[in-house]
Amino acid sequence: MTAKKIISAQELRRALLAGEALEPNLHVSGDADFSGCTGLTALPEGITFGGDAYFSGCTGLTALPEGITFGGYADFSGCTGLTALPEIFTMHGKVITREEIPVIEDLDSKIYTTVSAGTGPRLKMSCWHEEGCNTTHCRAGWAIHLGGEKGYALEGAVGPAMAGALIYVASGAPVPNFYDTDEGALADLRARASA
Secondary structure, three states, X not given: OOOOEEEEHHHHHHHHHOOOOOOOOEEEEOOEEOOOOOOOOOOOOOOEEOOOEEOOOOOOOOEOOOOOEXXXXXXXXXXXXXXXXXXXXXXXXXXXXXXXXXXXXXXXXXXXXXXXXXOOOEEOOOOOEOOOOOOEEOHHHHHHHHOHHHHHXXXXXXXHHHHHHHXXXXXXXXXXXXXXXXXXXXXXXXXXXXX
């Protein structure tokens, strides 16, 4: 097997945003921050992010490539164009397969129906899951909760933000902004539920 070519996060960012073709199987040193880069549309196959990788708001990104590896935290909140996941990827040294990601039909409608039902379960965007309570979650938390045991196992493996994003993509729903206000998230849920 050929060793991966090491590239800095800054060099990767510059090349991708300039539209340069990159070879597969790169290893990115350091944390990579692409937050808000709407022009980012693809990542090279087999890329490894050694540190954290931030893609929040990258609405042009449509797929995660086969063989992608995350050594640290990864954030895809607000990547509304993301519609395809690899069959296998690695995060924190753990191999994750598509079968491990729960699929929830009409995810946003289910969340909206649940949180707008009056005095019952609630939406609280400032926390993933409210301590000691199974009825208050943020949007990613609700996706995980609705995914049942599979959702909570995925969260344990990849963290709440990544688990929420993966469940949204696998369920065919655009990844929302997990850091929105309660009001903004509820309005977006309402709009998606009525669409």
